[in-house]
Amino acid sequence: xxxxxxxxxxxxxxxxxxxxxxxxxxxxxxxxxxxxxxxxxxxxxxxxxxxxxxxxxxxxxxxxxxxxxxxxxxxxxxxxxxxxxxxxxxxxxxxxxxxxxxxxxxxxxxxxxxxxxxxxxxxxxxxxxxxxxxxxxxxxxxxxxxxxxxxxxxxxxxxxxxxxxxxxxxxxxxxxxxxxxxxxxxxxxxxxxxxxxxxxxxxxxxxxxxxxxxxxxxxxxxxxxxxxxxxxxxxxxxxxxxxxxxxxxxxxxxxxxxxxxxxxxxxxxxxxxxxxxxxxxxxxxxxxxxxxxxxxxxxxxxxxxxxxxxxxxxxxxxxxxxxxxxxxxxxxxxxxxxxxxxxxxxxxxxxxxxxxxxxxxxxxxxxxxxxxxxxxxxxxxxxxxxxxxxxxxxxxxxxxxxxxxxxxxxxxxxxxxxxxxxxxxxxxxxxxxxxxxxxxxxxxxxxxxxxxxxxxxxxxxxxxxxxxxxxxxxxxxxxxxxxxxxxxxxxxxxxxxxxxxxxxxxxxxxxxxxxxxxxxxxxxxxxxxxxxxxxxxxxxxxxxxxxxxxxxxxxxxxxxxxxxxxxxxxxxxxxxxxxxxxxxxxxxxxxx
Numbered sequence: 127x128x129x130x131x132x133x134x135x136x137x138x139x140x141x142x143x144x145x146x147x148x149x150x151x152x153x154x155x156x157x158x159x160x161x162x163x164x165x166x167x168x169x170x171x172x173x174x175x176x177x178x179x180x181x182x183x184x185x186x187x188x189x190x191x192x193x194x195x196x197x198x199x200x201x202x203x204x205x206x207x208x209x210x211x212x213x214x215x216x217x218x219x220x221x222x223x224x225x226x227x228x229x230x231x232x233x234x235x236x237x238x239x240x241x242x243x244x245x246x247x248x249x250x251x252x253x254x255x256x257x258x259x260x261x262x263x264x265x266x267x268x269x270x271x272x273x274x275x276x277x278x279x280x281x282x283x284x285x286x287x288x289x290x291x292x293x294x295x296x297x298x299x300x301x302x303x304x305x306x307x308x309x310x311x312x313x314x315x316x317x318x319x320x321x322x323x324x325x326x327x328x329x330x331x332x333x334x335x336x337x338x339x340x341x342x343x344x345x346x347x348x349x350x351x352x353x354x355x356x357x358x359x360x361x362x363x364x365x366x367x368x369x370x371x372x373x374x375x376x377x378x379x380x381x382x383x384x385x386x387x388x389x390x391x392x393x394x395x396x397x398x399x400x401x402x403x404x405x406x407x408x409x410x411x412x413x414x415x416x417x418x419x420x421x422x423x424x425x426x427x428x429x430x431x432x433x434x435x436x437x438x439x440x441x442x443x444x445x446x447x448x449x450x451x452x453x454x455x456x457x458x459x460x461x462x463x464x465x466x467x468x469x470x471x472x473x474x475x476x477x478x479x480x481x482x483x484x485x486x487x488x489x490x491x492x493x494x495x496x497x498x499x500x501x502x503x504x505x506x507x508x509x510x511x512x513x514x515x516x517x518x519x520x521x522x523x524x525x526x527x528x529x530x531x532x533x534x535x536x537x538x539x540x541x542x543x544x545x546x547x548x549x550x551x552x553x554x555x556x557x558x559x560x561x562x563x564x565x566x567x568x569x570x571x572x573x574x575x576x577x578x579x580x581x582x583x584x585x586x587x588x589x590x591x592x593x594x595x596x597x598x599x600x601x602x603x604x605x606x607x608x609x610x611x612x613x614x615x616x617x618x619x620x621x622x623x624x625x626x627x628x629x630x631x632x633x634x635x636x637x638x639x640x641x642x643x644x645x646x647x648x649x650x651x652x653x654x655x656x657x658x659x660x661x662x663x664x665x666x667x668x669x670x671x672x673x674x675x676x677x678x679x680x681x682x683x684x685x686x687x688x689x690x691x692x693x694x695x696x697x698x699x700x701x702x703x704x705x706x707x708x709x710x711x712x713x714x715x716x717x718x
Contacts, residue, residue: 128179132286149297154293179480213236249620315463362647375616387421410470412440412441427655460713460716464603486616490595504532504543507529508532515529515530550564678707690713694710
């Protein structure tokens with residue numbers, strides 16, 4: 127896990143490009159504290175930069191940017207390739223030679239052997255740039271699940287890329303994306319491909335951007351993962367695939383642990399990891415003095431079955447107060463989540479871990495959210511005349527008023543009915559713009575044509591995976607973990623596991639009991655107390671903490687929007703959820 131950056135620009139001196147890329151890497155140094163490196167090609171006006179967090183091959187031979195094939199191929203890479211040993215064995219049999227033990231060198235050899243088809247063979251989480259000096263092409267590549275971020279900007283025959291949006295401000299004068307606040311207030315995050323900066327976009331998951339150094343033209347195309355054979359019973363297949371995924375995700379030359387919340391997903395990961403590493407397993411949990419938010423008793427049931435070392439931490443309001451400003455600094459992009467992830471990774475760092483396994487992805491893949499049972503309601507509500515749906519914006523109830531989003535012809539409206547924050551009428555009043563502007567902007571968001579073929583719970587899974595998880599959970603997890611120099615690995619999003627899951631018939635995959643098929647697959651491993659209880663999300667007592675503190679309640683921060691000030695007073699009266707107040711605070715105080 128690392129941080130990468132680069133610029134291709136023939137109109138600037140190589141010295142200036144070096145200064146810019148160095149500044150980009152320096153501002154992301156928290157995500158790569160172990161090493162740094164740079165590569166240049168004066169003829170192409172190209173500079174790559176790299177900040178390294180060492181997990182595989184801790185020796186100097188793993189240094190990046192790394193060159194291969196008589197220095198004709200060069201890569202700067204962020205991520206982990208979990209099947210690199212299998213690929214390396216195949217490449218060795220084909221006559222390739224290696225000087226390091228790193229997965230980085232395997233990517234380069236794989237590209238030399240298979241060309242861009244090599245990207246389809248990679249199992250892992252990754253974002254990288256490969257410069258092919260023979261073909262005079264640079265490729266930007268991002269993993270199929272979008273676990274690792276990669277941002278880019280193209281203007282005036284110039285390509286800039288980086289792992290974080292904040293890095294772009296070190297490479298030029300980027301203006302504010304005037305629409306980011308609208309997106310943020312609607313979603314609670316900024317949906318891909320947009321960012322807070324105009325012209326800076328997210329490379330789509332599972333995509334390759336190819337830059338031709340001769341013509342300065344580019345193209346962005348998807349690549350497809352090689353599907354695994356579906357020759358196992360669903361439950362036993364899930365168990366086998368996840369066990370293999372966990373084993374692969376534990377591969378490292380540095381300390382790897384597991385985050386245990388006490389829910390089904392993290393408990394499965396913890397118990398599987400225990401089967402792999404036994405007494406060497408290090409797990410960690412967070413709890414609170416507020417009993418309603420503590421899952422300690424469930425965590426203890428799981429750790430009683432493991433043979434490693436468990437680390438328990440209690441987060442208090444005083445800790446939150448002390449670190450609030452630092453948490454905001456860690457946010458590369460505005461978010462209504464991520465505070466919990468900041469603390470998890472803080473304690474992982476203090477425990478001495480460089481990587482932690484997480485249970486992200488199971489809810490999205492197997493129907494763990496309430497949204498999966500609300501798709502039938504959406505279908506019925508959309509039978510109503512559009513004017514009635516629009517009138518729902520005037521219903522006082524904060525959740526029911528979201529029905530107005532179903533008046534949109536864009537399926538994005540369905541997602542916002544399920545998970546939206548502010549409705550268009552309120553967004554317009556907060557920002558002082560016309561409601562029609564808000565409606566037009568949100569309805570124009572792109573969605574793939576394949577979504578039309580998905581119904582019911584499969585449709586909900588697409589929403590949760592491609593919008594909520596990718597834009598909220600994974601993005602927050604990345605910048606909060608890398609702020610502490612910790613890598614979070616997500617076995618449920620292993621490409622082989624996802625591929626197997628996607629081919630299970632919907633009637634089996636999405637059962638009446640949330641994540642029922644996952645429970646069946648691991649019923650012998652999981653204690654009944656873990657799977658036979660109501661779902662409890664990993665949340666902090668933030669309603670109480672924000673109300674008791676002064677982080678977001680100073681009315682001077684909201685003078686630019688009378689309606690925001692009105693909503694703040696409603697929050698102080700306990701009538702608005704903390705996440706909405708936190709969103710208002712961010713749009714009122716964040717530069718962009």
